Amino acid sequence: MLSVVKEDGSTATGSLIDDIVREGARRMLAAALEAEVDQYIAELTGERDDKGRRLVVRNGHHRPRQVTTAAGAVEVTAPRVNDKRVDAETGERKRFSSKILAPWCRKSPKVTEVLPLLYLHGLSGGDFVPALEEFLGSAAGLSGPTVNRLTKQWQADHTAFQARDLSDVDYVYVWADGVHPKVRLGQAHSCVLVLMGVRADGRKELIALAEGLRESTESWADLLRDCRRRGMRDPALVAGDGAMGLWNALAEVFPEARHQRCWVHKTRNVMNALPQSAQPGAKKALQEIYNAEDRDHAAKAIKDFAKIYGAKWPKAVKKITDDEDELLAFYDFPAEHWPRFVSGEFALIDLAVRP
Known part of the structure; x- marks a missing residue:
């Protein structure tokens, strides 16, 4: 059955590609969010209190939430950041806000259009960056080195998937x-x-x-x-x-x-x-x-x-x-x-x- 992705991001049957999309979306989004937080914390590693303790650190993960995509609900567990810095003008605590998750939620139907291409081209460097921006809705939260690291990570995953042994599966x-x-x-x-x-x-x-x-x-x-x-x-x-x-x-x-x-x-x-x-x-x-x-x-x-x-x-x-x-x-x-x-x-x- 030919599954052509339509304008709204759905397929004619919504049956075959959806599972690929959901699992791929979950894994890729999780890795991108982790990389975004790592980058954020690394950039602020010099921010410390009078006792030399870092003011911006990881603090586990938020509760899992469901993000609706054209292929169905995807569970997202975003990393949590403990930011103890205080804004000098307002006196309010500063907060980490993902530049990826909010745009991705708004543009999530794109996932059904882009993810097959990411698989198809082996997450090659030339195609990966524009595809990542389509997939995430924005790559604003990721630096060039971070994108390169994610590319290598997903390339390794793709290579392992394409070469895995199938002899023990019926x-x-x-x-x-x-x-x-x-x-x-x-x-x-x-x-x-x-x-x-x-x-x-x-x-x-x-x-x-x-x-x-x-x-x-x-x-x-x-x-x-x-x-x-x-x-x-x-x-x-x-x-x-x-x-x-x-x-x-x-x-x-x-x-x-x-x-x-x-x-x-x-x-x-x-x-x-x-x-x-x-x-x-x-x-x-x-x-x-x-x-x-x-x-x-x-x-x-x-x-x-x-x-x-x-x-x-x-x-x-x-x-x-x-x-x-x-x-x-x-x-x-x-x-x-x-x-x-x-x-x-x-x-x-x-x-x-x-x-």
Whole structure:
């Protein structure tokens, strides 16, 4: 399913990239706030009382707070500063005020546009600074050396993520997507190829991502081969949009994996091939397929759909009948997981069990 970031910072489904965004936003914002406070205290290290004690020191952290982003709530735990200095004119205590957090809160929807680019380009120095300013809303609280230090820190994190061993993880389900961020940062056709996996214990996590063309078999094959080299085994089922170059690559690199076409995207394709007057009835007929009690009933619902709409709109029907096996693959897996594949929300709560 293609996830294009819209003007408001949301995605078409809000399901795949959101978890990447939330966790990445939390980690990056936490590191930036810590660096901002470190810099603030370092600049005032010479401020001392008559006994030589520093007037500006760290004082733990504030209580966690939720900051709303386009991808959902992100928990922020900002560092606390104990500033004992007194303003000579007003007589009031001076206070540390983050130059990052307030602007970031106001501009938080940008996170869904920028964060994929930060991953995509490996947090490279050339792209990082403008992306950081977009991400944080302002880099005013960070000096050049601090930005360089954060860049190196995140580059190390990114390198470790891209090289980590996958041999000890059993990904039962994998969701593949091609994400086109709105913010280009000089890249005319940037696309992030994303693999999200669900472990055998039901935990969902980002597996890998890379720059590429979503329609290109070779782009997907390069990403899959890298995962194979790092020890990843064939998943039981891979879900995604039928228009991607993923499927030929998957057959080459992970030939034992079953294929599941995305119903959200498929429904949209069918509706586009029908006149508006026929769409409500057709949508209900498609629901009869993917909400069927079992695979046999779903197959019968496909025949009914073809019988009703095939004479007038054969192209719309062909979109379903040509991909029947891939559309109904999820029926061979535990029934409690079926709604997740139908909705496009690849977030399993229950234990994922290989059939």
